[in-house]
Amino acid sequence: MHDLLTSPRVRLRRRGADKHPLILKAARTLIAQSGFREAQMTAIAEAAGIAIGTLYRYFPSRTELLVEVVKFTAQREVDVVAGIAMRDGTACERLGMAAWTFASRALRGRRLAHALVAEPVEPEVEAARLTYHRALSRVFRTIIDQGIANGEFPEQDSAASADCIVGCLFEGLVAPLSSEAALAGVPMQSQVTSIISFCLRGVAGTAVAFIPPA
Amino acid sequence: MHDLLTSPRVRLRRRGADKHPLILKAARTLIAQSGFREAQMTAIAEAAGIAIGTLYRYFPSRTELLVEVVKFTAQREVDVVAGIAMRDGTACERLGMAAWTFASRALRGRRLAHALVAEPVEPEVEAARLTYHRALSRVFRTIIDQGIANGEFPEQDSAASADCIVGCLFEGLVAPLSSEAALAGVPMQSQVTSIISFCLRGVAGTAVAFIPPA
Amino acid sequence: MHDLLTSPRVRLRRRGADKHPLILKAARTLIAQSGFREAQMTAIAEAAGIAIGTLYRYFPSRTELLVEVVKFTAQREVDVVAGIAMRDGTACERLGMAAWTFASRALRGRRLAHALVAEPVEPEVEAARLTYHRALSRVFRTIIDQGIANGEFPEQDSAASADCIVGCLFEGLVAPLSSEAALAGVPMQSQVTSIISFCLRGVAGTAVAFIPPA
Amino acid sequence: MHDLLTSPRVRLRRRGADKHPLILKAARTLIAQSGFREAQMTAIAEAAGIAIGTLYRYFPSRTELLVEVVKFTAQREVDVVAGIAMRDGTACERLGMAAWTFASRALRGRRLAHALVAEPVEPEVEAARLTYHRALSRVFRTIIDQGIANGEFPEQDSAASADCIVGCLFEGLVAPLSSEAALAGVPMQSQVTSIISFCLRGVAGTAVAFIPPA
DNA sequence: CATGAATGAGTGTTCATTCAT
DNA sequence: GATGAATGAACACTCATTCAT
Structure with a gap:
């Protein structure tokens, strides 16, 4: 199929769980509940159970x-x-x-x-x-x-x-x-x-x- | 036809031109250029050649x-x-x-x-x-x-x-x-x-x- | 008695009604209703039935x-x-x-x-x-x-x-x-x-x- | 004694000093100097030597x-x-x-x-x-x-x-x-x-x- | 003279992003 | 590596005051 996911995701370091999907899921849940507007970095981090700083280790920006x-x-x-x-x-x-x-x-x-x-x-x-x-x-x-x-x-x-x-x-x-x-x-x-x-x-x-x- | 324009705009203005269409046009131009996001009150006012306060004389909010x-x-x-x-x-x-x-x-x-x-x-x-x-x-x-x-x-x-x-x-x-x-x-x-x-x-x-x- | 009203009120021009007391009364009514905060110049002028500009003919400032x-x-x-x-x-x-x-x-x-x-x-x-x-x-x-x-x-x-x-x-x-x-x-x-x-x-x-x- | 201080201040802070008293003191100093009117958020932040955003981390509003x-x-x-x-x-x-x-x-x-x-x-x-x-x-x-x-x-x-x-x-x-x-x-x-x-x-x-x- | 549309400095508040711990 | 306190640019909105008509 045509792949929509082309971002390299180079910044991901191994060791421990890969929090990428965890964050994605948390964000999607928030968006599903109240739209993009309410999906603030703080809220996403909290929903994913991680710190804001960690978010930026997996994604360069909101x-x-x-x-x-x-x-x-x-x-x-x-x-x-x-x-x-x-x-x-x-x-x-x-x-x-x-x-x-x-x-x-x-x-x-x-x-x-x-x-x-x-x-x-x-x-x-x-x-x-x-x-x-x-x-x-x-x-x-x-x-x-x-x-x-x-x-x-x-x-x-x-x-x-x-x-x-x-x-x-x-x-x-x-x-x-x-x-x-x-x-x-x-x-x-x-x-x-x-x-x-x-x-x-x-x-x-x-x-x-x-x-x-x- | 079905009228979409139902706002009363009760305020009367006597002196000077009615800036309503002027503002609308300036805002539309900005939106046409770069979307709603860039249509900030400051930008709209500037584009319309008026002060921010004047914007609020014609529209209660952004x-x-x-x-x-x-x-x-x-x-x-x-x-x-x-x-x-x-x-x-x-x-x-x-x-x-x-x-x-x-x-x-x-x-x-x-x-x-x-x-x-x-x-x-x-x-x-x-x-x-x-x-x-x-x-x-x-x-x-x-x-x-x-x-x-x-x-x-x-x-x-x-x-x-x-x-x-x-x-x-x-x-x-x-x-x-x-x-x-x-x-x-x-x-x-x-x-x-x-x-x-x-x-x-x-x-x-x-x-x-x-x-x-x- | 000791006079509290010592302001000269020089700026008052005769001819026509002296709007000084009218304005004062309007302002007092507004203040009595909802305090100083709500007694804005626009509100006072409206309550007094005159224009804002006229207010400034009788009082130099709010x-x-x-x-x-x-x-x-x-x-x-x-x-x-x-x-x-x-x-x-x-x-x-x-x-x-x-x-x-x-x-x-x-x-x-x-x-x-x-x-x-x-x-x-x-x-x-x-x-x-x-x-x-x-x-x-x-x-x-x-x-x-x-x-x-x-x-x-x-x-x-x-x-x-x-x-x-x-x-x-x-x-x-x-x-x-x-x-x-x-x-x-x-x-x-x-x-x-x-x-x-x-x-x-x-x-x-x-x-x-x-x-x-x- | 009758306790006037009932705000919960639930947010925990771990790193860095608790800026709560620092802000309170800065605000009090400003108020003592020129009253509530001059105690704007910008001034308080400056007086406390912190950013405005930090103010809002400790207090929900002015x-x-x-x-x-x-x-x-x-x-x-x-x-x-x-x-x-x-x-x-x-x-x-x-x-x-x-x-x-x-x-x-x-x-x-x-x-x-x-x-x-x-x-x-x-x-x-x-x-x-x-x-x-x-x-x-x-x-x-x-x-x-x-x-x-x-x-x-x-x-x-x-x-x-x-x-x-x-x-x-x-x-x-x-x-x-x-x-x-x-x-x-x-x-x-x-x-x-x-x-x-x-x-x-x-x-x-x-x-x-x-x-x-x- | 009266008018009121126009002005714009000033204010509280938000939130993505950074970086010392 | 993870954390989250700190940051501050950015924005919508208010209202006393002015001045052309």
């Missing part, structure tokens, strides 16, 4: 740390979705299942998903988030390309279609993520179903001519 | 100011797109044109569009952003409903479809931000065309069955 | 204005108490009545009394407050001196005794002024009676020898 | 810091006076000595005493100041009650009498602040003697009837 949290969490999601994408079945089935899986998981960890999708502050973190979008898009594109190859889907700009699917999923998730009304959770399933149906039509539907104005 | 920037900018875009939506033509044509118009305008001010779509931090600003998404979605939904009514589009969850279109457009705008390559601007038009085609297929395409797993 | 409010209000109280002091009756009776009158009036306008007695911030306002204390003390001293002269009271440092009376009254007023508990108002009368009794004993009581340690 | 200064300083004075109150001797002797001690100490640090007695602005600080008054009053009341019990003093409202003594002492300290003449300091001793004599007469003097008017 920004780096947040970036890594985003990358780490995103990679996991991308991996899961990618796993679905490589199963047996028609491209259509796999596309639906991949989208469904992504949405289901995101809805389970609402606050974290929201942070990963819509909250970022620092440019570096934002960049990591976009990389996440692209990695996810790449998974969908692979399925679409296969579908086009085997005649399931009509000829199309598969990269654009994949981006659209990502956009549909995020928009469909972000909106309810912030509104208290949708917290009921029940209407979620039908909402997700509608979104995926739209995506499938977008990918497999009969071509509609759109001619951009001069 | 948050309110940012919210108003989002609302103001968003309302303008929504109005333009809504105007397109009410012209003559088939639902399909109008949907395409509305989407095209939105994308074209947004691409002109990329950084600002991005801020409006993905950057907000404060809950109040976030809320304003979501209102923007929903207002835009409502415009598209109106077109879709008309299309369904006159038989152009098949039966569907028009609200979900409209949300998807918004998601496609936003993702299509945000996505290129991550790839330096696409900054050339030239391939933009074809990219937008592909996205809109996907949306039209999603709305008008033949129904594809997606059955969510148990 | 400090001067507050000083004048203190002086003005204090003078009125001193005048009333002094009136009691010059009535017929024994020195003892007049002392009691003067103290009683002062206390009764102060308790009627609780918040204002508190501001005048314990809230001041700026050195200049503080000075005005002290002048108030001294003016009040002078009234009591006059009575005490008369009492000593006609044999009602034993020989004593009348200035110190007068200061003590002022201290007793203020302490007796300030304490309950800030405690919500005493807002019942009923136990006030007996409390005041006890205080005045203490003062009368202090003035008329049999001499007790206090020899300061070396 | 208000809390000022409150603690008042409590700390007041508690010390109350403790000293209370110590005198529990020595051997007649109630009269102890009352005189307690008052004398309080006055002598207060006169040594005039400006600070004044701030503690008459300057506070913020409600929280004011509350701390009142607690100080009441604590001091309680000490005097104890002596008075003992004097009444052993027949030294006539029956009386001991709480009111104690408040009066506090009022006399405070007024006696604040009053001279207004007259430049008395700043010489020499006449201070006789002034204090006169005040204490008044108080002793007020407590031990023959009852004088005061009947409040209807």
Whole structure:
């Protein structure tokens, strides 16, 4: 798969437990609870049960740390979705299942998903988030390309279609993520179903001519 | 149309020009250049050529100011797109044109569009952003409903479809931000065309069955 | 009587109504409601129904204005108490009545009394407050001196005794002024009676020898 | 004794000296020099030779810091006076000595005493100041009650009498602040003697009837 | 003269980062 | 290596005062 985790992590010294994942987990928990804003270095250190100074032994700055949290969490999601994408079945089935899986998981960890999708502050973190979008898009594109190859889907700009699917999923998730009304959770399933149906039509539907104005 | 601008602004000012739009413009320019983060009160005041105190004569707090920037900018875009939506033509044509118009305008001010779509931090600003998404979605939904009514589009969850279109457009705008390559601007038009085609297929395409797993 | 109002008020121009007392009254009302802190120039101007600029035509600064409010209000109280002091009756009776009158009036306008007695911030306002204390003390001293002269009271440092009376009254007023508990108002009368009794004993009581340690 | 210092100060500090008393002392010095008004966080930090941030490690806010200064300083004075109150001797002797001690100490640090007695602005600080008054009053009341019990003093409202003594002492300290003449300091001793004599007469003097008017 | 919009120095507070122990 | 006390730049916001209209 496309690896989001490319930071060398050279500064890690062996001897004793590697606190890297511990810190990452503590930070993710905090972010999942109350967003990036509340994930201050002091809070993260406390949550990880270590001193602030130790934090800086594993991460050069808060920004780096947040970036890594985003990358780490995103990679996991991308991996899961990618796993679905490589199963047996028609491209259509796999596309639906991949989208469904992504949405289901995101809805389970609402606050974290929201942070990963819509909250970022620092440019570096934002960049990591976009990389996440692209990695996810790449998974969908692979399925679409296969579908086009085997005649399931009509000829199309598969990269654009994949981006659209990502956009549909995020928009469909972000909106309810912030509104208290949708917290009921029940209407979620039908909402997700509608979104995926739209995506499938977008990918497999009969071509509609759109001619951009001069 | 759905009015996003509901702040009363009761204070009357008699002498001197109303600095409200001046400040809004200065703030928008700053945000367009480097995002909300850099739009500090000091910077905004300087950009507007006024004193900090004057800022607070027009806006009770930084948050309110940012919210108003989002609302103001968003309302303008929504109005333009809504105007397109009410012209003559088939639902399909109008949907395409509305989407095209939105994308074209947004691409002109990329950084600002991005801020409006993905950057907000404060809950109040976030809320304003979501209102923007929903207002835009409502415009598209109106077109879709008309299309369904006159038989152009098949039966569907028009609200979900409209949300998807918004998601496609936003993702299509945000996505290129991550790839330096696409900054050339030239391939933009074809990219937008592909996205809109996907949306039209999603709305008008033949129904594809997606059955969510148990 | 001793005049507390010595500021020249040269800057007042005739023609039209003299807004001096109007402003003073507005300021006093505000102070009586929520203390000096809330008596901002904007608030005072608004309460007086004039513009801020006009305020500065009558008072050179906020400090001067507050000083004048203190002086003005204090003078009125001193005048009333002094009136009691010059009535017929024994020195003892007049002392009691003067103290009683002062206390009764102060308790009627609780918040204002508190501001005048314990809230001041700026050195200049503080000075005005002290002048108030001294003016009040002078009234009591006059009575005490008369009492000593006609044999009602034993020989004593009348200035110190007068200061003590002022201290007793203020302490007796300030304490309950800030405690919500005493807002019942009923136990006030007996409390005041006890205080005045203490003062009368202090003035008329049999001499007790206090020899300061070396 | 009645403890004015109830703040928990739970934060533990291991390395370096506990800067709590250092900050308190720096703040008290500043207040003693020019009152609460000039005791800004920046000034306090500078006076204590530490950074502003460090201030906030020890005190959550400026208000809390000022409150603690008042409590700390007041508690010390109350403790000293209370110590005198529990020595051997007649109630009269102890009352005189307690008052004398309080006055002598207060006169040594005039400006600070004044701030503690008459300057506070913020409600929280004011509350701390009142607690100080009441604590001091309680000490005097104890002596008075003992004097009444052993027949030294006539029956009386001991709480009111104690408040009066506090009022006399405070007024006696604040009053001279207004007259430049008395700043010489020499006449201070006789002034204090006169005040204490008044108080002793007020407590031990023959009852004088005061009947409040209807 | 009256007006009130404009001013901007000043203040309390936060939090990522450093470095002596 | 781990610690966490110390740091201080940065920021939002207030309000007495001024001066062009």
